[in-house]
Amino acid sequence: MFRWLSAAIDGQDRGRLEDAFRWLYTFVRPQSKAIMGLMLLSVFASALVLLQPWLTKLLIDDGLLAKDYGMLVTMSVAMILVGVISTGLSGINRYLHTQLSGKILFSLREHLYAHLQTLSPQFFGGRRIGDILSRLDGDVSQIQRFAVDSMFSALSSVLGLVGALVLLVTLSWKLSLLVLVLIPLEILWLRWMRRKVERQTRIIRERSADLSSFLVETLPAMKFIQAVSQEKRESRKLNRLSDSYLTDLLKLQVTEFFTQAIPGTLTSLTRATAFLIGGYWVIEGQWQLGSLIAFSTYLGMATGPVQSLLGLYVAIQRMSVSLDRVMDLRRAEPDITAPEHPAKLADDMSGEICFDRVSFSYQGRSAPILDHASTVFPAGASIALIGPSGVGKSTLIDLLMRYYDPEQGRVLIDGVNLKQLAPMELRKRVALVSQDITLFRGTLMENIRYAAPEASDAQVQAATDQAQLTELIESLPMGLETPLGERGSQLSGGQKQRVAIARAILQKPAILILDEATSAVDEATEAEVIANVNRIFAGKTRILISHRASTLSGVDLRIELNSGLLVAENTLPEAE
Numbered sequence: 001m002f003r004w005l006s007a008a009i010d011g012q013d014r015g016r017l018e019d020a021f022r023w024l025y026t027f028v029r030p031q032s033k034a035i036m037g038l039m040l041l042s043v044f045a046s047a048l049v050l051l052q053p054w055l056t057k058l059l060i061d062d063g064l065l066a067k068d069y070g071m072l073v074t075m076s077v078a079m080i081l082v083g084v085i086s087t088g089l090s091g092i093n094r095y096l097h098t099q100l101s102g103k104i105l106f107s108l109r110e111h112l113y114a115h116l117q118t119l120s121p122q123f124f125g126g127r128r129i130g131d132i133l134s135r136l137d138g139d140v141s142q143i144q145r146f147a148v149d150s151m152f153s154a155l156s157s158v159l160g161l162v163g164a165l166v167l168l169v170t171l172s173w174k175l176s177l178l179v180l181v182l183i184p185l186e187i188l189w190l191r192w193m194r195r196k197v198e199r200q201t202r203i204i205r206e207r208s209a210d211l212s213s214f215l216v217e218t219l220p221a222m223k224f225i226q227a228v229s230q231e232k233r234e235s236r237k238l239n240r241l242s243d244s245y246l247t248d249l250l251k252l253q254v255t256e257f258f259t260q261a262i263p264g265t266l267t268s269l270t271r272a273t274a275f276l277i278g279g280y281w282v283i284e285g286q287w288q289l290g291s292l293i294a295f296s297t298y299l300g301m302a303t304g305p306v307q308s309l310l311g312l313y314v315a316i317q318r319m320s321v322s323l324d325r326v327m328d329l330r331r332a333e334p335d336i337t338a339p340e341h342p343a344k345l346a347d348d349m350s351g352e353i354c355f356d357r358v359s360f361s362y363q364g365r366s367a368p369i370l371d372h373a374s375t376v377f378p379a380g381a382s383i384a385l386i387g388p389s390g391v392g393k394s395t396l397i398d399l400l401m402r403y404y405d406p407e408q409g410r411v412l413i414d415g416v417n418l419k420q421l422a423p424m425e426l427r428k429r430v431a432l433v434s435q436d437i438t439l440f441r442g443t444l445m446e447n448i449r450y451a452a453p454e455a456s457d458a459q460v461q462a463a464t465d466q467a468q469l470t471e472l473i474e475s476l477p478m479g480l481e482t483p484l485g486e487r488g489s490q491l492s493g494g495q496k497q498r499v500a501i502a503r504a505i506l507q508k509p510a511i512l513i514l515d516e517a518t519s520a521v522d523e524a525t526e527a528e529v530i531a532n533v534n535r536i537f538a539g540k541t542r543i544l545i546s547h548r549a550s551t552l553s554g555v556d557l558r559i560e561l562n563s564g565l566l567v568a569e570n571t572l573p574e575a576e
């Protein structure tokens, strides 16, 4: 089946597509019971649809023309019953269909989201967020529409087609020959058009990704755009993107129109021919009027499914484009993985960090950030990591958090190579407060608890006191329960930093990193925050990165990063 589907699609690597279908099937399989139920319903519904014209034929030929009142009443009642049952079935069908389709759509999206969560910053850095969004939204919906809607419509089409063909032949095998001419012509036409549809669909999906990317990039940056008075420029950009989307959409519409219109016209021609020949037979008394009317209805019923089955071609082309775009996300491999048997860090770990001849450079950049750099961040000490801007201090922290692995050398915590640890285990023990504070829509309380959802109210209260947040909380209308708005837009830079520090306090890490974490607060508040941090995290390893001398005064050790090397210098007098 997967091979057949892949073979029906042009322009793509078949093996790759077969894999994609197999992957898609893993989401459909768990729903097999619901699918069977819906299939049964479809069989019933199709049978009822096919019954209607036959009842009409009996009503005309055996009731009206034969002047049989009993038959007239029976057929009328039967028609009403069939109509009512059909309506009931279509209601149930719709409900179950939406349920099934929703389940497949959401499990697909949740699976992809979980996969994205395993990917490194390198992946997200190299992609436009709007493009990822468009794949997760539009493309996933397109696949779901195919996996459920098109498949069921294909099933009822096959049932409708077979049933209608049988009844057509029963009514008149001679006139049925017309269908034999019509169907091959339609198939030939659609085969010819499908490559065009596939190409244009791909373009449309890309245009839609361009639009999403534009909105995702510019909406959060609106304040900056206003500040530099570039609103018109962005509006023009949106206008250009919309224009090119519309142009390509219209091209696709025209192609799709002709793809469907030619078979439609052929059907009308066939129908007219059937009326001409059949009508002649009725006038000549060789055929009955009811049979002619039923024949014409069944002809429509036979060509309708042929069209929708062939329209399935178009749906497959559209879906294969989306499937490939989604699989592109699925195929992205996580750079950082947990080893099969990960090591554990002791509960009372000391927090010593060792860089052992570590080399690292970013892809596409020639200058290495670290070049056989070695040093030890002693356990329980407060250490200033210093170096000029852009030298690689944050990168070093990324290596320590294992967002990247070194090209050479090892990073060790308590003597354990980070590569032997599950990233989650490591990151639970290291709290990082960086320059960019991530806050989510939700209350202040929820944001502070983000890294330690199990923390009690009293613990949150204590953490906010230690992070100098008391005054802010008192000024907020609902205290800790105040909603923060999109990405904490109601807080100042310094307040955000203190929220992040409270968060880190609750995480109870063995190692704390403050990467420019207090740069946005005034020196007096900073001194207080740092004094508190030193008190709360006494005995834990603390790494401070700052360009402010005051932040770094009073540390136990300074480690300088320069030209890819790490050099440690003691700041305290040697102990006796």
Ligand SMILES: Nc1ncnc2c1ncn2[C@@H]1O[C@H](COP(=O)(O)OP(=O)(O)OP(=O)(O)O)[C@@H](O)[C@H]1O
Pocket: 122, 125, 362, 363, 365, 369, 387, 388, 389, 390, 391, 392, 393, 394, 395, 396
């Ligand atoms: N994802 C990336 N891909 C390629 N190059 C990068 C990436 N991130 C950072 N760099 C480059 O690596 C170098 C080190 O950046 P990093 O942010 O680690 O410096 P830093 O010492 O923390 O700087 P600052 O003190 O200004 O915060 C810079 O030259 C930067 O341009």
